[in-house]
Amino acid sequence: MRVYIGCGGYSNDDWTAPGLIYEGVKKDHFLETYAGHFDAVELNSSFYAIPGLKAFEGMARKSGGRTRFAVKLNKAFTHDRAPTDADFDRMLQSPEPLREAGLMGPYLAQFPYSFHRTAENRRYLQVLTERFAGHELAVELRHASWDKPEVREGMGEYGLIWVSPDYPPLGGMPEPQVHVTGDVAYLRLHGRNKGTWWEGGSAAERHDYLYSRAEMDEWAEKIALVADDLSELYVFFQNTTKGHALKNIPMLREALNARGVPVRTPEPLAEGAAQDGRLL
Template sequence: MRVYIGTGGYSNDDWLGLLYPAGTRSTEYLGIYARHFDVVELNSSFYGIPGLKAFAGMAARSAGRVRFTVKLHQVFTHARTPQDSDFDQMLQSPEPLREAGLMGPYLAQFPYSFHRTPENRRYLGMLAERFAGHELAVEFRHGSWDRPEVRAGMAEYGLLWVSPDYPPVGGMPEPQLHVTGEVGYLRLHGRNGGTWWEGTSAAERHDYRYSRAELEGWADQVAAALDAGEAEELYILFENTTQGHALHNIPVLREALEARGVPVWHPDPDAPDPEGAGVDGHQASLF
């Protein structure tokens, strides 16, 4: 199993002084990020699908070091009114990532209001057909989808089940690693139950730092999946990027996985900088 570990997004200004040296321009973030992680979940595409030129720039700034998972635009998951032009743009724009060998799965993140109803099941089937030939990972936030028969159907249609770690507030899928194909996808949102429903922003909902014991629990599940030969690749994305929580959690998870015989990628401090990756040649010292 090849395990990729990274974060949901990389354009986090509150990482200045943590991952990014003070004074780093936002255009330099990705080059620095690429020195420390081997996958990033592109969340900006939820709000506006980048064009070919933008994706080509990402491939160049990452120096071929980072896989990208690409979140579907909200028209696919929240409005659920995509037009043919939306499908065309969503499928064609990341082509520079494919050409560079950096494209990971697409991510469809459905809201809690997306229950398991006949209408929504048909909609999901339509998405599977339109994205046939591409890896599409699906995250459900309503617990009605958390059933073995749903995962069996997803496996049949070539869809990837997203295993989520949510706060224990009830009504959502359980924190269990499930794999429905050759690729697994794990999203760690944090367990801040006090802000999950009441929070006014994603930053508040994801304001949580995992304990070592909590991360070792996930390491146990990943190691079990490896032993069972359940997947060839596993993407682990930390969404708790607020205040740099993810930056502190990832080294702990790497250590826990290696202790269980799961090989992981580590940053190479001696690797040459991608063009524009640093500020006056200096790198952050978090790792």
């Protein structure tokens, strides 16, 4: 199993703080610096506006061929749920530079908690699946009504990747388990900040959580149990606030390696590349 570990987004201004990876780094060089530390990234900007071909060409170039991109579907697909044919065309065609460079990971459909398991929503998900046929599509379903073996069995039949989440223990959401619906698995670690998950005024507040080493060991154990069933695993830390993810990723790497799950750490950037920042 090849393990890819990264963060939800790479344009995190929090990381310019002293001792973090963007200290002294200009914003234009964030991605180059990021790629020196992590071999995967979840692209958030596409949720708000679908980038064009040139933007994706720039990402492929700046990452130096070192980082896999999971591309989040635009909100038209998951929150408005009224995508036009033009939306589908742009969402499918624009990331072509990543595919040509061998850097394209799965698409991510991040549905809101309000997306319950109803007949209407099941039909919508089937339509979305058909339109993205031939592409890896990971689906995050935040309402507990979807957290059933028969749902995952159906997703496996349609080639969908179940997103295994880690949420605050508040109830009403899927349990923190690694579930496998194919040979690729996808894990999103949101943090466990119970006080801000529903009440937080921003994503930064909701994800303001630093995992303990014991919690990272817990996830490493769960991953090790399914390692033989997978060819690839993507793990994305959403707790980027205050650089929490930068502290947790080395913990998870160590915990996985200790359990016989090999995790690659990116090689140092070539001399002269943008590498002003440090991991910690």
